[in-house]
Amino acid sequence: MKTIYLAGPEVFLPDPAAIGDAKKALCEKYGFIGIFPLDKDIKPQATPRQTAMAISLGNEALIMRSDIIIANLMPFRGPSADAGTIYELGMGRGLGKLLAGYSNSDVPYFDRVCSLLEAGGLASTSSEGVRDRDGNSIENFGLMDNLMLEGGIQEAGGVFITHHVEGPERFTDLTAFEEVLKVLQRKLTS
C-alpha cells in the first residue's frame, strides 16, 4: 500500500489528534496508509529552538518515507497556505513524490488579496493598477495561491481540488480531501 504524508495546518487545531485520525481513516478507506505529522515521538530538548529542529527533522523523515504528499492548502493566517505545509509540498516535489493538494476555499489568491485591500488590511490600489500598499504587484492567474504550488502539483502528475466551506468547519471539512483520495485511487489503479 502507498503511504501518504498528510501535510496541513491541522497540527495547530484545538484537537489535532481527532482530525489526524479522521484523515487516516479516510486514507485507509481508499487503500492508502496515511501518515500524520504528529505520528512521531519528539522529546522536549534543552531549548525551544532545539525542540523545533527535532520536530522539523522528524517531519522530514516522515516525508522521505512517504510515496505521496497531500497538502491542505487552505489560506492560513493570511492570503496564502500555511508556511510549513508549503515547505513540505516543495520538499516532496524535490524528492520526486506524487503531489496532491486541496483547499476548503475556492476564492482565487488575487481576489483574496484584493478583499484584504478593500478592508484596509494589507493593501491599497494605485493608478497603475492593483498593487498592494507597498507597491508590489499581485499575482493574477486565477489560481488559489502562488503559482509555484499548483504548478508543482501539476508537474508532479497530481491533482488539486477545491470545495468551498464557510465558517469554523472550513478547518475540519474533509469533502475535498476525500475527493483527492478518490482521484488518487483511480489514478494509481488504472
Add this chain to the structure above:
Amino acid sequence: MKTIYLAGPEVFLPDPAAIGDAKKALCEKYGFIGIFPLDKDIKPQATPRQTAMAISLGNEALIMRSDIIIANLMPFRGPSADAGTIYELGMGRGLGKLLAGYSNSDVPYFDRVCSLLEAGGLASTSSEGVRDRDGNSIENFGLMDNLMLEGGIQEAGGVFITHHVEGPERFTDLTAFEEVLKVLQRKLTS
C-alpha cells in the same frame, strides 16, 4: 563557480530587474553566479493558467540547475514568508541543495502573529492561552517563521540571518543578503 538561485518576493516589486541585478552583482562579488527567477524567457500562453504553469516549470528548471538556494524569507502579506519562496526552499531541500535564508525582520513569528492579534486583525486571546481567533495554536519556538523553514536550512548545512529594517527599504535592503553570501563564501572555501 557555484550557482545560487535567488528565491524571494522581489519578482513582485515595482522594479524587479533592478533588485535582481543588484543581487546578482553581489553574488559575483563573492564568487558566485546568481540566478534570478526572471532569468528565463516565458511567452504568454493561451490561458493565464497555462502561462502560470510555464512560469512554474521555468522556475523549477532554474532551481534544479542551481547549487545553492538563498531564500528571502521576510514576512510577505501576512505573518509568514512569500508562498512561492517557501515552496522553492522546500524543493531545494528535497533536491539536496545547500540552503540559506535571510529576513529583513527580526521579529519572531509568535510575536508577529500576536501583534496582528492585538490589532484585531487576525487573532484573539482566550483563557486557555494564546490561540488565534479560530482557536488554533500559535507556534512559539522563538523562530522567525514555521519551524520547517529554519529547520530545513539547518539540516541542509546552511545559514539563516536576520537584519531588521523598517519602512519601504525592508524590501530592498541587501545587508542580510550580503552577510549570507559572506558566510557561504567562507563555508565553501574553508
